Amino acid sequence: MSSPRVLAPAHREAPGPRRTVAGTPAPNRLAKRYSRARRIEMVTAYLFILPTLVLFLVFSVYPFVRTVELSFTSWDGLSSTFEQVGLDNYVAALQDSVWWGSMGNGVFLAVIALVFMQGLGLLLAVGVDRKMKGQTLYRTLFYLPPILSGIVVATIWKWLLEPNNGVINATLDSIGLGALAHPWLGDPSTALWAISLVSVWQGVGYPFLLFLAGLQGISGEIYEAARMDGATGRQIFVKITLPLLRPVIGIVSVLTFLGAMQTFNLVVAMTKGGPGYATEVPILHIYRSAFGPSPDFGYASALSIIFGVLLFGVSMISLYLSRRSGGEPS
Amino acid sequence: MARMSTNPRRKKVAAIAAIGLSLTLALTACAGGSDAADADAAEAPKTTLTFWHYFTDRADLLQELATQYEDETGVEIKLELVPGDALPQKFQAAAQADQLPDISAGWTSAGEKLAPYALEGKILNLSTVDGAAEWFEEFAPSAIQGVTYTDDNQWDVDPGAYLVPLDTNNMQILYNKDLFEQAGITDLPTDLDEFIEVSQKLRDADIQPFVSGFSSWPLGSLASMYVDNVVPADVRTAAYDGSGRYDTPEWIEFLTVFEKLAEGGVFADGILGYDMPAAETLFASGQVGMIFDGSWALGVFNETSPDFKNYGVFMPPSVGDETLYIPGGVGSTIFVVGTSPNADASVAFLKWLTATDQQKKYAEASFNIPANRQVAEELELDENIAAFAAGADKLTPASPVAMQGAVVTTMTAGLQLIIAGSDTPAAVAARMQLAQETDLAQ
Numbered sequence: 001m002s003s004p005r006v007l008a009p010a011h012r013e014a015p016g017p018r019r020t021v022a023g024t025p026a027p028n029r030l031a032k033r034y035s036r037a038r039r040i041e042m043v044t045a046y047l048f049i050l051p052t053l054v055l056f057l058v059f060s061v062y063p064f065v066r067t068v069e070l071s072f073t074s075w076d077g078l079s080s081t082f083e084q085v086g087l088d089n090y091v092a093a094l095q096d097s098v099w100w101g102s103m104g105n106g107v108f109l110a111v112i113a114l115v116f117m118q119g120l121g122l123l124l125a126v127g128v129d130r131k132m133k134g135q136t137l138y139r140t141l142f143y144l145p146p147i148l149s150g151i152v153v154a155t156i157w158k159w160l161l162e163p164n165n166g167v168i169n170a171t172l173d174s175i176g177l178g179a180l181a182h183p184w185l186g187d188p189s190t191a192l193w194a195i196s197l198v199s200v201w202q203g204v205g206y207p208f209l210l211f212l213a214g215l216q217g218i219s220g221e222i223y224e225a226a227r228m229d230g231a232t233g234r235q236i237f238v239k240i241t242l243p244l245l246r247p248v249i250g251i252v253s254v255l256t257f258l259g260a261m262q263t264f265n266l267v268v269a270m271t272k273g274g275p276g277y278a279t280e281v282p283i284l285h286i287y288r289s290a291f292g293p294s295p296d297f298g299y300a301s302a303l304s305i306i307f308g309v310l311l312f313g314v315s316m317i318s319l320y321l322s323r324r325s326g327g328e329p330s
Numbered sequence: 331m332a333r334m335s336t337n338p339r340r341k342k343v344a345a346i347a348a349i350g351l352s353l354t355l356a357l358t359a360c361a362g363g364s365d366a367a368d369a370d371a372a373e374a375p376k377t378t379l380t381f382w383h384y385f386t387d388r389a390d391l392l393q394e395l396a397t398q399y400e401d402e403t404g405v406e407i408k409l410e411l412v413p414g415d416a417l418p419q420k421f422q423a424a425a426q427a428d429q430l431p432d433i434s435a436g437w438t439s440a441g442e443k444l445a446p447y448a449l450e451g452k453i454l455n456l457s458t459v460d461g462a463a464e465w466f467e468e469f470a471p472s473a474i475q476g477v478t479y480t481d482d483n484q485w486d487v488d489p490g491a492y493l494v495p496l497d498t499n500n501m502q503i504l505y506n507k508d509l510f511e512q513a514g515i516t517d518l519p520t521d522l523d524e525f526i527e528v529s530q531k532l533r534d535a536d537i538q539p540f541v542s543g544f545s546s547w548p549l550g551s552l553a554s555m556y557v558d559n560v561v562p563a564d565v566r567t568a569a570y571d572g573s574g575r576y577d578t579p580e581w582i583e584f585l586t587v588f589e590k591l592a593e594g595g596v597f598a599d600g601i602l603g604y605d606m607p608a609a610e611t612l613f614a615s616g617q618v619g620m621i622f623d624g625s626w627a628l629g630v631f632n633e634t635s636p637d638f639k640n641y642g643v644f645m646p647p648s649v650g651d652e653t654l655y656i657p658g659g660v661g662s663t664i665f666v667v668g669t670s671p672n673a674d675a676s677v678a679f680l681k682w683l684t685a686t687d688q689q690k691k692y693a694e695a696s697f698n699i700p701a702n703r704q705v706a707e708e709l710e711l712d713e714n715i716a717a718f719a720a721g722a723d724k725l726t727p728a729s730p731v732a733m734q735g736a737v738v739t740t741m742t743a744g745l746q747l748i749i750a751g752s753d754t755p756a757a758v759a760a761r762m763q764l765a766q767e768t769d770l771a772q
Contacts, residue, residue: 077446078426079446164600165612183599186599186603275747276753293443
């Protein structure tokens with residue numbers, strides 16, 4: 001996409017007081033009045049954004065600065081003294097195998113989400129984008145899981161996955177596949193897969209909705225022209241739909257990755273990070289560091305900073321790659 | 331704005347008027363003094379005490395008692411139910427924001443987790459209030475033990491009782507008599523081999539043997555019981571205070587008990603996926619032969635499965651050479667927030683709540699073992715509550731040192747992996763040692 005032509009600075013300058021050949025300002029009442037009006041306008045504009053700016057400073061900037069500050073201390077979250085520990089928390093984080101294991105679990109959930117949640121979301125969006133009977137019903141149904149509370153979703157799935165009375169094992173048993181019945185959440189080798197399945201089920205509505213919006217932004221004339229040229233459905237999808245959806249795919253990928261890495265409530269409600277550390281995820285580990293049996297807000301803050309920096313880095317790289325491959329959001 | 335007068339005559343008039351007005355107001359105030367005081371007294375704001383608790387099953391009972399207290403004293407008790415797991419976090423956040431209630435339910439006994447609050451004066455030392463000695467005489471010694479910081483406690487908290495016990499409890503094994511009969515089991519297990527043997531008989535009868543909320547804290551409770559049963563006291567204490575280690579043969583032997591139990595088929599399939607409510611449902615629905623649970627479970631079964639009555643209680647089998655103590659002591663507790671402006675009124679309410687009449691009402695309605703000694707002796711307890719009450723003699727004795735929180739977390743996660751067959755006792759012991767070293771270094 002070509003960028004708009006940049007006007008020369010001289011052309012963009014606001015009309016100011018006329019200048020004489022010698023360069024001294026010529027008195028111009030109209031220009032002065034204009035300049036005063038512009039100043040009032042700017043002050044008014046700043047006054048309008050001031051409340052938002054104050055809220056942003058108080059609720060975003062200050063907590064961030066405070067988190068950075070806390071990450072160099074050892075604080076139990078209650079006492080009035082903060083022990084300065086320098087980089088100790090960061091060094092401890094680097095050596096914390098449970099923390100890096102939780103990061104690995106987060107990446108696993110993110111990969112599953114990127115492949116299955118996005119893939120399924122795209123397929124559902126393509127399916128619903130056609131003119132079909134019950135289109136609104138399908139859209140509502142697909143978007144229903146994301147609006148449910150994570151705790152409700154986790155509770156429902158915990159019942160479904162329950163080893164002795166759960167619907168999933170009972171169904172397997174009733175269709176002659178009882179040998180496949182399994183304690184899904186109680187086995188370290190399947191617990192994370194079970195969580196990821198629930199996560200995909202709950203989250204698929206978001207990419208679905210974004211992809212659907214992206215599909216509806218593609219002009220029907222392009223498809224019509226392709227069909228007239230004899231393109232097959234598969235060719236149209238690969239050569240037209242996917243390339244034109246690339247900006248949406250880029251954004252959805254970043255959002256999906258960030259969402260999956262920050263999985264928390266499903267894990268807390270379904271496994272509490274267990275068995276062992278099989279489903280321990282980064283946010284849960286940070287939470288435990290701050291609110292666990294040996295609370296250390298300093299260490300939790302250091303983990304938060306590390307986690308935030310890593311997520312920011314990955315997001316920037318993803319967006320950069322997305323832009324380079326022509327997926328810059330228009 | 332009006333300009334001040336510069337005319338001297340006007341100034342004089344204004345000054346006289348001001349003096350007159352002041353005198354009139356002063357005289358009026360004096361004349362009406364007693365009436366005003368009466369009016370103030372009549373309109374004095376009513377004392378309202380905010381009480382955070384998590385007693386979902388006793389919410390109605392507490393409300394009833396609160397209403398009764400308000401009728402008797404005029405002090406309003408504003409109850410706020412906070413879901414169990416959220417109370418510690420909510421209290422911590424409120425402490426940071428200085429938005430604490432007057433009274434709160436305790437979420438743990440006097441130990442590491444409450445020590446920072448006690449040190450910061452956020453929890454009132456009840457031993458310092460008037461009549462404390464007589465008040466605490468009313469409670470069972472095992473209940474007082476759990477709410478008291480001893481003289482030599484490792485957290486340097488001023489010695490004293492910081493919480494009030496509402497009830498006492500302990501954890502034992504409950505068994506389904508019908509299922510035991512069905513499996514041909516006549517004797518209750520007393521040691522590890524018998525425990526495995528009984529479990530095998532249940533499995534042979536197609537019955538899941540044993541369950542508990544192993545995805546959550548009950549595994550830690552069972553483990554703490556067997557730590558005391560297997561690891562000699564001097565080795566334990568040394569590990570707790572940092573002078574000893576966790577990767578020694580004694581600790582590995584303790585962890586191996588769980589490996590043997592898992593390999594012996596004791597644990598129900600998928601036990602690591604169960605929290606306590608799910609485990610209780612499984613037991614109460616007759617699908618599992620045994621459950622490791624607390625005395626409070628009797629109330630839960632009575633409420634959720636009123637027809638389920640044919641079960642009994644027995645002491646967990648001993649698996650080591652040391653004395654077997656069971657976890658328990660103080661059950662539900664309440665404390666007064668030390669920084670509350672209504673601390674005296676809060677103490678008065680707690681004294682009333684734990685007095686004989688109220689405790690009787692509480693015990694009858696909640697199926698809990700009352701903390702008040704007199705009530706515990708007077709009430710006619712049912713067979714299973716009596717069995718739990720008898721366990722009060724076998725509770726884990728108080729210790730000035732305890733396992734570090736970080737080590738408990740590591741041990742519990744490690745035990746889950748051992749039960750799942752994914753890790754070895756030696757590896758878990760090594761991780762516990764590492765957790766201790768990291769914790770001490772921090």
